[in-house]
Amino acid sequence: DADVTQTPRNRITKTGKRIMLECSQTKGHDRMYWYRQDPGLGLRLIYYSFDVKDINKGEISDGYSVSRQAQAKFSLSLESAIPNQTALYFCATAAEAGVRNEQFFGPGTRLTVL
Amino acid sequence: RKEVEQDPGPFNVPEGATVAFNCTYSNSASQSFFWYRQDCRKEPKLLMSVYSSGNEDGRFTAQLNRASQYISLLIRDSKLSDSATYLCVVNSGALNFGKGTSLLVTP
Secondary structure: OOOEEEEOOEEEEOOOOOEEEEEEEOOOOOEEEEEEEEOOOEEEEEEEEOOOOOOEEOOOOOOOEEEEEEOOEEEEEEOOOOHHHOEEEEEEEEOOOOOOOOOEEOOOEEEEEO | OOOEEEOOOOEEEEOOOOEEEEEEEOOOOOOEEEEEEEOOOOOOEEEEEEOOOOEEEOOEEEEEEOOOOEEEEEEOOOOHHHOEEEEEEEEOOOEEEOOOEEEEEEO
């Protein structure tokens, strides 16, 4: 079984709809992250969390919100989706502290906003 | 200026060739450095960390030059399975990802 899972894996939605992307992990890590990846732009950090109820904005948080209600779950919401939020979204986890903490990524969610 | 810069490639090399990728970073206070590998439409996975003294893992060698703020990855005896995008990653408090360098190894 995968250590970091994301649901859904693919989603097509319309402008203005509310969308929630879910991330779950069985690695027991405290730190969780949401990224988006666009062609030619690389991975960009949206939000991150170092513990339950801890929420921090990343590079591109506008238009997104997150919830960390349990150590194993970190959800990303788009309150009113717009076409430029079409992208590949990755969740990642890392163990607490240590500058060499490797990040483990989920398989990604491909979101298309029409 | 972006924090992490990489040549996007693509690098097209024959099997058995040696290929090198370079990466520069802008934050001199950066603490740690990594190379991740990403296959098409898949998640990034850690290939190797990069240490100040340089480090080797099989056919892969990583080097760090703090004075020049420069990281490199050398792949020897390239295999078809090495075809992927290689992401340079720098920890400056948060992980900053380069856009990636695309490698295609051909028969």
